[in-house]
Amino acid sequence: MRNAPHLVGDVMTRTVAAVDREARFKEIVETMERWQVSALPVLAGEGRVVGIVSEADLLPKEGFREADPDRLERLRRLDDVRRAEAVTAGELMTSPALTVRADATLSQAARTMARKSVKRLPVVDGDGVLRGIVSRADLLKVFLRSDEELAEEIRRDVVGGLFAAPERDLRVTVVNGVVTLSGRVRDTSLIPVAARLVRAVEGVVDVEFDVTGPVSLRHSGLRHSRPAA
Numbered sequence: 001m002r003n004a005p006h007l008v009g010d011v012m013t014r015t016v017a018a019v020d021r022e023a024r025f026k027e028i029v030e031t032m033e034r035w036q037v038s039a040l041p042v043l044a045g046e047g048r049v050v051g052i053v054s055e056a057d058l059l060p061k062e063g064f065r066e067a068d069p070d071r072l073e074r075l076r077r078l079d080d081v082r083r084a085e086a087v088t089a090g091e092l093m094t095s096p097a098l099t100v101r102a103d104a105t106l107s108q109a110a111r112t113m114a115r116k117s118v119k120r121l122p123v124v125d126g127d128g129v130l131r132g133i134v135s136r137a138d139l140l141k142v143f144l145r146s147d148e149e150l151a152e153e154i155r156r157d158v159v160g161g162l163f164a165a166p167e168r169d170l171r172v173t174v175v176n177g178v179v180t181l182s183g184r185v186r187d188t189s190l191i192p193v194a195a196r197l198v199r200a201v202e203g204v205v206d207v208e209f210d211v212t213g214p215v216s217l218r219h220s221g222l223r224h225s226r227p228a229a
Helices: 025-035 055-063 071-076 078-085 106-116 136-144 147-162 188-199
Strands: 039-044 048-054 120-124 130-135 171-175 178-184 206-212 217-219
Touching: 025 039, 025 055, 039 130, 048 055, 048 120, 106 120, 106 136, 130 136, 147 171, 147 178, 147 188, 178 188, 188 206
Parallel strands: 178 206
Antiparallel strands: 039 048, 120 130, 171 178, 206 217
């Protein structure tokens, strides 16, 4: 059985600071300070996530403090003006909230964060109820896996499953997360497939090959070089 944390539910933080829609501006700021976070899920009903309020949502109130913008400026910055005048989480929040399910893969969560340029995602169940929160730092926990653990999984699930029995002695070494497969194989056309499978193992930083066969590959990045005659 694999030990890697494949799903969001494996790495998420289950104790989450949150506020309800009626939370006042100062309460939101105090909660962020107390929990040392820059954003809070906003909840309604039985804990359903209806929005996110972040430091960016709060800052317009300070930005508009010293000057009353003219009509053109207010039109241009209508969203900031709305937030500057807001006093509750329900008025300040970004809605609908960008969320993720606990059974989503870490790759899915990472792609969502990258695509939407967010640092964390509330984790919800099928009813939208808050169950945890996952951050960029949580997703990076897979790189804390030991080299020995990575090597064991690759031997079992990649080499053992992809190559024929005589080639299961293909050597797997891992140093600082970088995997090297070395030895002799009969079918080097499987090497690109092996590279893809190895890179899919959570915690792998890179993969290199030093194999011999009908074509010799000594590279990082699958550059082919034929042996001298």
